Amino acid sequence: MALGADRYASRADTLVFVGCVLLSGAAMSLPGRLRDPLARALRDTVLAPFLSLQQQIERLSASLARYDAVVAQRDSASLVATFLPELRGENARLRSLLGLGTRLGTGYVPAEVLREPEPTSPLTFIVSAGKKQGVKPLSAVVSPEGLVGIVSTVDQQTSLVVTWAHPEFRASAMAADGSVYGIVAPHGSEGPRVWLLELEGVAYRQLVPNGTLILTSGLGGVMPRGIPVGVVVGVAGEAEGWERTYLLRPAVHPAAVTHVMILSGTPSRGDLRSVFESSGEAP
Amino acid sequence: MRRSDKYRFYVILGVLVVLQFSARRWLGGDRVAPDFLLLALLIYTIRARPGPSAGAGFVVGLVRDALTPASFGAGALAHTLVAYLASWSKAVFFAENLFVNGCLFFAGTWCRNLAVAVASGKLKGGMLGWELLVWSPIQSLTTAVAGVLVLWLVGRRIAVRLSDA
Numbered sequence: 001m002a003l004g005a006d007r008y009a010s011r012a013d014t015l016v017f018v019g020c021v022l023l024s025g026a027a028m029s030l031p032g033r034l035r036d037p038l039a040r041a042l043r044d045t046v047l048a049p050f051l052s053l054q055q056q057i058e059r060l061s062a063s064l065a066r067y068d069a070v071v072a073q074r075d076s077a078s079l080v081a082t083f084l085p086e087l088r089g090e091n092a093r094l095r096s097l098l099g100l101g102t103r104l105g106t107g108y109v110p111a112e113v114l115r116e117p118e119p120t121s122p123l124t125f126i127v128s129a130g131k132k133q134g135v136k137p138l139s140a141v142v143s144p145e146g147l148v149g150i151v152s153t154v155d156q157q158t159s160l161v162v163t164w165a166h167p168e169f170r171a172s173a174m175a176a177d178g179s180v181y182g183i184v185a186p187h188g189s190e191g192p193r194v195w196l197l198e199l200e201g202v203a204y205r206q207l208v209p210n211g212t213l214i215l216t217s218g219l220g221g222v223m224p225r226g227i228p229v230g231v232v233v234g235v236a237g238e239a240e241g242w243e244r245t246y247l248l249r250p251a252v253h254p255a256a257v258t259h260v261m262i263l264s265g266t267p268s269r270g271d272l273r274s275v276f277e278s279s280g281e282a283p
Numbered sequence: 284m285r286r287s288d289k290y291r292f293y294v295i296l297g298v299l300v301v302l303q304f305s306a307r308r309w310l311g312g313d314r315v316a317p318d319f320l321l322l323a324l325l326i327y328t329i330r331a332r333p334g335p336s337a338g339a340g341f342v343v344g345l346v347r348d349a350l351t352p353a354s355f356g357a358g359a360l361a362h363t364l365v366a367y368l369a370s371w372s373k374a375v376f377f378a379e380n381l382f383v384n385g386c387l388f389f390a391g392t393w394c395r396n397l398a399v400a401v402a403s404g405k406l407k408g409g410m411l412g413w414e415l416l417v418w419s420p421i422q423s424l425t426t427a428v429a430g431v432l433v434l435w436l437v438g439r440r441i442a443v444r445l446s447d448a
Contacts (some may be wrong), residue, residue, distance in 0.1 A: 013334030013367075020341035022365040027345065028356030030403065035355045042349035054304040061308060 001141055039139035048239070056259030090258055096197070097259050104275055109133045109262040114158065123166045125254070131263060138222050139262045146228030146251025146276065147171065147216060163254035164197060173229050174217040175198060176273075180206050181217055184229050187236065187247060190269045196228065197248035198236050207230050208246050215273060224263060292330070295437055299323035310425070314418040317429035318392060320347065324362060325391045326431065329384065339349035340366025354403030361398030365391050370423040370425055382439075388430035 030038070043051065051227040097110070101267040111129035129135050131154050148164035150171075162169055163187050173184040180202055196208050199214055212232040218225030230248030237245045303319035310316040323375030324343050328336040348355045369391050398421040400411055 010332070010334070012339070013332055013371075015365065016334035017337040017367045018369075020337045021360060023341060024344070024360035024363055026356070026357050027359050030355065039349040042346055046346055047349060050300070050304040052303065057305045057308065128414060135431065 008072050027030070027165060029180060032039050067219060077281045093144065094259060096206075096207050098259065100142075100144045100261060100275065103155065104261070104263075104272075109135055110127055111159070111262055113161075113258055113261055115261060123254075124152070124160060124162050126158050127161055127260060130155045130159050131158055134264055136264060140216075140223050140227060141260050142227055142263060143252050143257050143260055144228070144276075145224070147256060148257055151262060161260070164250060164252075165195065165254055171223055171229065172217045172219040173214050175208060176213040176215055180208050180212075181219070182246075184214065184216075184248065195248050195250070195253065196233070199232070199246040199248055200243075202241050202244045204238065206244075208244075210234060214248055218271070224270070224272050226271040226276065229277050291437070293345045295433065299433070301324070314422045315425055317426040318395075318422060319429065320360070321365075321392055321395055322388060322426055322430045322433070324366055325369055325388055326391045326433065328366050329373060329387075331370055332440060333367050333370040333374075337363050337367035338363070338371035357402035358397050360402050364398055365395045368394070374399065381434060382436055385427045385431040389423040389427040392426045393419050396422070 012032045026116045109129045111127035111133075113129075114126040114128055127141070135151060135154050137154055139149055140162075141148045141151060147164060149161045149166070149169065150161050153160040164171070164184070167186060169186055172181070174181045180199075182199040184197050184199055187198045198207070202208060210232050214229045214232065216225060216227040216229060228249040228251040230250045231263040232246050233249045234247045236243055236247045239245070299319045299322055304324075307316045307319060308330035320343060324336075327339055331339070336418055341359050343366075344359035345356075347362070348358040351358065369387060373387065393415075397415060398413055
């Protein structure tokens with residue numbers, strides 16, 4: 001249909017327009033008793049199929065929303081089922097931590113590990129206890145299995161813990177029977193023996209058999225005596241025939257720890273060996 | 284206009300009416316989603332004379348008023364005015380191209396909302412300001428975009444001439 005002069009409003013067009021406007025005005029001025037039946041009649045006739053379509057669409061939409069909700073619930077249930085063994089493990093760890101707390105009596109601060117999703121998380125992490133809870137720098141951080149690390153920095157509500165895996169970590173250690181003393185340090189962060197500890201400075205003439213439990217010695221007054229550090233798994237090296245270095249399997253892996261206890265006033269606490277032996281968690 | 288074009292034209296209008304009652308709920312809230320019914324009316328006015336356009340506007344408005352009886356008649360009046368003016372002004376002022384048609388859809392939607400708001404007398408003060416300055420422009424924009432898409436996709440098939448004025 002061509003556009004042109006014939007599209008200008010003719011008299012008939014104007015009359016139709018005026019008529020429609022007048023009818024609209026009449027509709028606006030209809031009283032309720034006439035207006036409502038008219039509207040209802042339109043809804044029941046002209047609009048009925050469209051309203052029915054709209055209703056079906058609403059139902060379809062609601063069904064889709066319910067389907068999404070059901071799928072979300074199913075996914076949540078699957079997720080919970082996936083984490084169930086982990087939850088059980090955490091529950092066991094918390095129970096053992098409570099047992100350790102009972103045996104320690106007083107002089108400890110429980111704390112949660114606040115992890116960051118970074119690769120270096122096992123080297124240092126933040127715990128949810130600080131000055132307000134009585135945490136002091138250089139306090140030993142333990143779990144029911146043994147030594148986790150040492151407090152490096154203390155804030156008001158949190159503390160920074162340097163774990164045994166940190167390259168600068170050192171602790172004075174001894175064999176469980178007290179026959180051998182040395183310094184425990186991380187073995188390194190590369191190669192197949194990563195995440196192992198090593199016991200350095202052991203006299204060449206002193207042999208330490210595999211499976212020997214290594215504890216903190218308490219020498220130096222920083223760590224209390226008797227906290228499990230690890231178990232000897234082999235010889236790492238010898239130095240000029242006057243000392244040996246032994247590899248240790250750590251008692252605790254820092255990445256697996258979720259809750260810890262920070263020992264306070266530990267140097268005067270004495271030997272903690274019995275506390276950890278009672279827990280039955282020592283390696 | 285060929286007979287096949289005429290059928291296509293009314294099929295497209297029918298599809299728009301169906302979209303109004305089906306797909307609209309997925310295209311945003313009631314106040315921002317495109318008004319396919321008004322779009323169908325405005326597309327009709329592109330080809331129709333002002334008189335039939337006014338009649339169609341009255342019918343569409345009255346049908347819509349049945350869904351909102353509180354402002355019964357206001358929609359009929361608003362759609363009549365918009366349809367008549369759109370048809371008349373297109374013949375007098377506007378060239379036939381996509382952008383101009385988009386502007387017509389935008390202006391038509393906004394003017395319809397203005398006329399309904401004023402004629403019904405239900406919106407006053409801040410509510411009227413929000414409606415006319417915030418919600419109506421958004422709805423006008425979405426309607427214009429939908430209209431441009433429709434014309435771009437099927438404009439030539441329904442003998443709506445674009446860019447040849």
